Amino acid sequence: MATTKWIADPDRSEVLFNTTHLLLQNITGYFRKIKLEVATEEDDFTKFYGIVFTAKIDSLDTSDKERDAYLKSAGFFDSSKYPVLKFVGKKYLNSFDEDKLIGNLTIKNITRPIELLVEFSGKTIEPDGLTKVGFSVHGEINRKDFDLTATTMADLGSLLIGEEVSFNAEIQLMKLVEEPVLKST
Incomplete structure (x- = not known):
């Protein structure tokens, strides 16, 4: 059997997360720089x-510069020390009503198993012959499981975000085409 390699189309893929702020409203943020190889x-x-996903913490964007700066700081993600979060897929469970991807998520060098719900969106072949597939992925974590906590009372007062963080990804994968080896005559 041949191995097929896929990468995320960075212009047509996005990862967003949601949590509560001040227990009053939902906030949404994005990781603008992601990489996915399958x-x-x-x-x-x-x-x-193999499935390996990474997101650069410095690309985090919640549309609030002050909040983003805090989330990237040593008091939370500590992006200078831990510049990426990483998911490594271990097992894919295909069932009648839902598909699941089981793997390990690493944030701040803390690795925890997580289960993601996966929905296949479709497959297409573009006019240039490039094959693309789409997936929606959903999951949830408790931020405290990854030491994403306020470190001082001042931090707690400025943060006040929920412990449960849900995330959604809309991913478009591009099939890599192996170039034929040219033979010299």
């Missing part, structure tokens, strides 16, 4: 050899 058996995503 290796599958042929084009079968239920038979994958």
